[in-house]
Structures are given as C-alpha cells and as structure tokens.
Amino acid sequence: MIPPMRPVIVAGNWKMHTTPADAAELARTMEARTRVPGVTRVLCPPFVCLAPVRDALAGQNVGVGAQDVHHHLGGAFTGDISAPMLRDLATWVIVGHSERRRYHHETNEMVAEKVARAIENGLRPILCVGEELEVREEGAHVAEALVADQVMDALQPTTGEALATSGLVIAYEPIWAIGTGRNASGADAAAMAQAIRRAVDAASGDSIGLRGADTPVLYGGSVTGANIDQFFAEAEIDGALVGGASLKPDEMAAIVARAGLTAAARGLAPARS
Numbered sequence: 156m157i158p159p160m161r162p163v164i165v166a167g168n169w170k171m172h173t174t175p176a177d178a179a180e181l182a183r184t185m186e187a188r189t190r191v192p193g194v195t196r197v198l199c200p201p202f203v204c205l206a207p208v209r210d211a212l213a214g215q216n217v218g219v220g221a222q223d224v225h226h227h228l229g230g231a232f233t234g235d236i237s238a239p240m241l242r243d244l245a246t247w248v249i250v251g252h253s254e255r256r257r258y259h260h261e262t263n264e265m266v267a268e269k270v271a272r273a274i275e276n277g278l279r280p281i282l283c284v285g286e287e288l289e290v291r292e293e294g295a296h297v298a299e300a301l302v303a304d305q306v307m308d309a310l311q312p313t314t315g316e317a318l319a320t321s322g323l324v325i326a327y328e329p330i331w332a333i334g335t336g337r338n339a340s341g342a343d344a345a346a347m348a349q350a351i352r353r354a355v356d357a358a359s360g361d362s363i364g365l366r367g368a369d370t371p372v373l374y375g376g377s378v379t380g381a382n383i384d385q386f387f388a389e390a391e392i393d394g395a396l397v398g399g400a401s402l403k404p405d406e407m408a409a410i411v412a413r414a415g416l417t418a419a420a421r422g423l424a425p426a427r428s
C-alpha cells in the first residue's frame with residue numbers, strides 16, 4: 156500500500172471579527188508573514204469579508220474559506236448563505252463548528268447535509284468535530300466514540316466517489332478547548348486523530364475510495380505559537396484550525412513556521428539547512 160502523503164494545513168477562523176474595510180489589509184499582512192514552503196494556508200473571514208479577502212489574496216497561494224454554509228441550496232431562509240452563493244468567493248468552507256452547533260442548534264444531520272452541499276458545489280469542507288468537557292472527563296474512549304459517531308454521521312449522505320475526491324479535511328476541536336486558553340495534549344489529539352481515521356474507514360466501507368489514512372486531520376482549540384509544537388510533533392496531526400490567534404500576525408507567523416518544519420520532514424517542502 157502506498158504510504159499516505161497528507162498535506163500540512165494551517166487554517167485561520169476569523170469568526171465574527173474584521174469588517175470589509177479592514178479584512179483585506181489583515182489578509183495581506185497574514186500572507187506576507189506566513190510564506191513558508193509546503194504549508195497549505197487558508198483564511199476564513201466572515202461572509203461579508205470574503206470578496207475583499209479573495210481580491211487581496213489573488214495570486215498568492217492562500218485559500219479562502221467561508222465559516223459556514225446552509226444545508227439547503229436556496230429558499231426562504233432569511234440571512235443564510237448557500238453553497239452556490241459561495242462558489243466564486245471561497246474554495247473552502249468550515250462545517251459543523253461547535254459554535255454553530257451550540258448557538259445555531261445545528262445537528263449531526265444538518266452538518267451532514269452541509270458537507271454534501273459543499274462537496275456538490277466544489278467547496279472543500281473542513282468538518283469540525285469534538286466533545287464537551289463532561290464527555291472528555293468520562294474518559295478518552297467515551298470521547299473518541301462520540302467523535303467517531305459525529306464523523307460517521309457527517310459523511311453518511313455523501314457518496315463514496317464524491318467523498319474520495321472532495322479534499323475533505325477533519326478538524327478535531329474539543330469544545331472545552333475552543334477560546335478557553337486550555338488546549339488538549341498532543342498525545343490526546345493524536346489518539347483522537349486515529350479514532351477519526353478509523354471512523355472515516357468505517358463510513359467508507361470496503362467499496363469506495365476515501366481512506367482515513369489519506370484524510371488530513373487538524374487540531375483546533377486555543378492553538379498558539381507557544382503550544383503548536385506538541386501537535387506537529389505527532390505524525391497523526393496534519394495541521395491546525397486556529398481561532399483567536401489567527402487574527403494576530405506574530406502568532407500565525409510562529410504557527411506556520413512550525414508547520415513548515417513538519418512539511419519539510421514529510422518531504423512536502425525543501426528541508427532547511
């Protein structure tokens with residue numbers, strides 16, 4: 156079997172920060188501070204900032220992602236944004252973020268429909284999964300079982316062939332670590348990444364192409380330049396989904412610089428002497 160050659164990815168989730176007046180400048184700064192060979196960079200600004208960020212990053216090899224997508228293609232859904240609306244604005248989309256699940260009551264079924272709509276419209280999903288603190292406190296196996304169910308539910312309605320070519324990325328984001336300053340350990344994140352890959356294989360069955368071994372798994376949850384090393388030290392972890400620190404150029408520069416070392420070690424970029 157050919158060993159997996161997964162990309163190294165750092166994605167920034169700007170959440171409900173920046174305006175169309177200042178997002179382009181921040182995107183240009185981020186791009187200039189994170190030019191590191193072999194690292195796939197993605198910025199996910201608010202919907203209203205997608206066009207200025209896309210234009211600011213034109214020709215710069217940084218992906219632009221939306222932070223959400225509706226699970227229907229169109230209709231009477233005031234204030235929502237569908238996958239076809241995003242086609243010329245973004246190439247990536249975050250799906251199932253815990254803040255969407257919590258504040259907008261998104262269920263696993265809705266998340267699954269969102270993954271499907273994204274893929275049908277050529278958007279590369281970053282599927283977010285993760286457990287609450289009470290679940291983690293019941294033990295790693297309980298957390299891994301819950302997250303595995305989230306993964307299998309999310310992939311269920313999408314056909315195997317479409318999944319295999321979708322470029323799907325899965326972000327393990329323990330809910331208790333998001334925006335709290337408290338992060339999972341690298342070892343726990345790596346164990347969860349293995350559980351996620353087993354769930355991808357289980358969802359795929361025998362007949363279709365998406366393999367867990369080929370699926371990039373990111374860690375997200377209070378990632379900073381100071382704690383990123385322990386995640387990239389784990390072979391199972393392929394990158395980071397960064398929230399608060401993604402608005403800070405010094406932090407993103409440090410995170411992407413560390414990602415570059417992993418990219419070089421994996422043969423995705425020339426090693427530095």
Ligand code: PEP
Nearest residue numbers: 333334375376377398399
């Ligand atoms: C996120 O928004 O996906 C996230 C991980 O946030 P933070 O890095 O701020 O915890």
